[in-house]
Amino acid sequence: MKIKSNLITIIEPHSDDAWLGLGGYILLNKDKQFRIVTVNRNENRYMSQFLKRGVPNIKFTICLEYPDIDYKKNRSLVNSARSLEHYYATMKNTSAEDVKKDIEKYLKGTVINCMGYRHPLHYMISTLVDADYYYAEYPYYYNSSTWCKHVKKRYYEKFADIDTSEVRARWNFILNQVYKNQIKTFWFFQPYYKNHNKEMLFCRPDL
Numbered sequence: 117m118k119i120k121s122n123l124i125t126i127i128e129p130h131s132d133d134a135w136l137g138l139g140g141y142i143l144l145n146k147d148k149q150f151r152i153v154t155v156n157r158n159e160n161r162y163m164s165q166f167l168k169r170g171v172p173n174i175k176f177t178i179c180l181e182y183p184d185i186d187y188k189k190n191r192s193l194v195n196s197a198r199s200l201e202h203y204y205a206t207m208k209n210t211s212a213e214d215v216k217k218d219i220e221k222y223l224k225g226t227v228i229n230c231m232g233y234r235h236p237l238h239y240m241i242s243t244l245v246d247a248d249y250y251y252a253e254y255p256y257y258y259n260s261s262t263w264c265k266h267v268k269k270r271y272y273e274k275f276a277d278i279d280t281s282e283v284r285a286r287w288n289f290i291l292n293q294v295y296k297n298q299i300k301t302f303w304f305f306q307p308y309y310k311n312h313n314k315e316m317l318f319c320r321p322d323l
Contacts, residue, residue, distance in 0.1 A: 118276075119249065119317075123225030125151040127245060129237045131179060133230060135167060135294075137251040139287045140280025140315050142171060151176040153222045155215065155241055156184045166294045180218050182210070185236040216244040231272065231318060249275055252316040272318040281313040 128134040131154045135142075142150050150173055157179045167174045219241075231250045232242025238253060250272060280287065 119226055121226035122148050124148055125153060125223050125225055125227050127153050127219060127227065127229045127241060127247065129155050129230060129235065129241045131157065133253060135291065136254040137230065138228065138315055139290070140283050141278050142174065143283040143286055144280065146173055149173055149175045151222065151224060153219055154179040155182050155219065156237060157181050170290055178222055182215055212240060212244055219245050250318045250320065273321055275317040275319045278315040278317065279313065280315055284313055
């Protein structure tokens with residue numbers, strides 16, 4: 117199955133998520149125009165603004181500059197949208213509704229959001245903004261037996277498996293060029309990183 121729209125907006129919680137989760141899909145679909153909306157800015161992995169230089173079909177990127185939710189300290193917030201909203205309101209001097217409104221200003225064409233697995237900010241963004249499709253976040257979905265339970269619990273249905281093997285070398289080259297100071301992260305996921313030739317899209321029939 118294919119997405120018919122030629123204009124696609126990808127929402128990413130952090131500024132590397134779109135490339136890690138859908139970089140191969142972007143490279144394979146040169147006829148489509150992509151927009152990337154980044155929620156959190158992290159100088160160590162602020163990737164999306166560089167992608168336009170080397171990937172011609174990425175036409176627009178914007179970073180909303182919202183603070184992150186600390187993964188290690190706040191993993192208990194995952195699967196609790198109310199707790200996440202409270203966290204943003206009390207700890208970050210903003211509200212989840214503000215984040216949602218900011219994101220929605222930049223949505224055009226077909227919208228692809230993250231699935232919201234494991235990281236609390238990912239979960240919040242996937243909960244706040246309904247989308248046409250959802251991408252599986254790499255590397256989380258490779259290394260956990262609970263990922264399938266997450267898919268089932270949130271009523272996701274597989275839309276497409278995307279074979280990215282033919283653009284794997286290009287994907288990897290761009291990753292290494294833009295993501296140099298974070299590439300050591302992938303040594304922990306080395307068995308999955310070496311075989312990262314598939315990306316996955318899901319839909320939510322209940323929406």
